[in-house]
Amino acid sequence: MGAPPPQTDDDHPAKRGRVTPAQLREQIREPRNVRLGVLVLGILLVLVALPIYSWSKTESRDPVFVSLDSLAVPDWANNEPQDQIDGNRWCLEECRFRERTTHSSNPPEETAKAYHDALIASGWQSWKPAKCPETKVDGSYTCWTRDELTMDLWVRAPACGNVPIGVEPEPGVSAAPGVPGLDPEDCKGSDVSIKVRNAIADERTGPLPGINPSQVGETPYGLAPVAAPS
Template identity: 35%
Template sequence: MATDRRAGRASSRIAADLEQSGERIERLRMTVAVIAVLAVLLVAAVLWLGRAFTVDPTRRAADELTVPGWAAVTVHDETYGSRWCLGECRVRMRTWTSEGTVDDTANEYWQAVLNAGWIPADPEQCVGGLGEEGCYVRDELYLELWVVPVDCGDRYELCVGAEVTAVVAAQAALPRLAEERLAA
């Protein structure tokens, strides 16, 4: 009978140890699951914030102008300044070469600007340029757009096409743009 008691105590102790081990394993599983979920959420937040901080708003605005392929055969970008307006605000000049006439090209870009949510700016706010098609504002951004005929080197070659230039900048950069135009 003493052996039965000892065996009963030993089996009770083993059962209690197993029960405690099972509870620890369950807590460990829950901890690992919570850490995994938090890690996934943290990575998603970092990627989302990283995109928000790395995508330049002037580039995004220029990319949103969707026109037919003939109206944007080649694209050239020039940028200067800081996107956070540290020292000098970001200014992006995007130039497209079009195979269409100046009028057809201007109509396509004018429509694209309006479709992208830009609204015409006050005429006093416009910096102006050769062949100006207009200036527009949206949020904190300013867009100036002009269309001119392509420059042909040989006067005997058939020369059809247009060149479109868009200047996209923060509205805080307007005084500097006006100074540059006066100097030019």
């Protein structure tokens, strides 16, 4: 057997267990680089996720309500709006019907003017079909069109505005127990209703029958009525 190779200083047990300053700096640098990389990745995820979240939130909302939000009406004319949706956006079986109810702090006349000016500035056009409204109502009731949409705008005094406030009960008749009197502050301002539908689903966009339907039955809009046989 040959003689074993001579040992050097690097092969000495004490030398093999010693960490050089360069190795120590490298060991310290590695965890720091990992933490820095995680931090940078987190920042990038936030910067990317926020625009995507904002975009998806906007897309999930009906664009009509987004358009109503952008109307240049004063804040006092749109207090705590409530939105409702019926039907679907693509008119499968039933076209979408949107309705917004809100409250204004100012009287109906001033509120109606604010909405009229905002609608005109937003590209809506005044529309006067035969059934606008279908029955006589109090306040200002107007109709509008824009692109493929129609709108009904109703501005009126609050419902309590038609109820006498502070009326004394008749002699010998006591007020109903547990029923508080109306507060005049609750009856100030005006109520606003906005109804928006697709024009193809609004029967008022088609020609109305020219004769009494009760004599010939229901006639679809757009078709000439046929006289009943004699």
